Amino acid sequence: MSGRFGVERQVAIVTGASSGIGRAIAERFAEGGASVVVCSREQDNVDPVAEKIEESGGNALAVKCDVTDRGAVEALVEATVEEFGGIDCLVNNAGASFMAGFDDISENGWQTIVDINLHGTYHCTQAAGEHLKDGGGTVINLASVAGQRGSPYMSHYGAAKAGIINLTTTLSAEWAGEGVRVNCIAPGFVATPGVESQMGVSAENIDRGDVERRIGLSEEIADIAQFLASPASSYVVGETITAGGVPRVEESPEV
Secondary structure (H helix, E strand, O other): OOHHHOOOOOEEEEEOOOOHHHHHHHHHHHHOOOEEEEEEOOHHHHHHHHHHHHHOOOEEEEEEOOOOOHHHHHHHHHHHHHHHOOOOEEEEOOOOOOOOOHHHOOHHHHHHHHHHHHHHHHHHHHHHHHHHHOOOOEEEEEOOOHHHHOOOOOHHHHHHHHHHHHHHHHHHHHHHHHOOEEEEEEEOEEOOHHHHHHHOOOHHHOOOOOOOOOEEOHHHHHHHHHHHHOHHHOOOOOOEEEEOOOOOOOOOOOO
């Protein structure tokens, strides 16, 4: 798609792009004419993503990067600039979680989840900052409804995602004068491979035309990411867009 809703000629880094939402965003941007850098902790997991994009006529570079390692993140930024000449969009999608009651989360478990989700977003955004400011770019953070309302057995993940939502608001104000728009997406349940294996829900059984649902598709999140990276969202700054289907509402009280 070209024009105001397009991402043509942009250079985008998508972290955690080996599967699910990250992969869908990378593929969508590439289809739209962006040059995409896909990364995850294992080179073997992102190589096929880049190869598929290249086979479809797009531009992609696969880079191994652990977002908790500042040196690896700086190398990712360097490789991107070397290959494509700059950075227009950073999608902070890399994340991880596991379910556990608060009392059962070890210090190492807590720190690991906060490190990947929140600290990783800090590393990538700060490392890419000077390039994003060169000509004005966009940062798209991935949070979660768990970061907005909390979620049982996800205290570590919810706390990290809440931090990302607050960082989005704060950084959007700090970087607005530099021409950089920072926004966030908070997905609800999305039929990624991880969620499918946990919940037994298949993406094939989800109809985008069905309004009344509480599980979405990775492609639906990719649509929002493209909007936030495009000139069409020029007046959207510091926002967190919730994509979670029908909201849970209180039952009407009995009279």
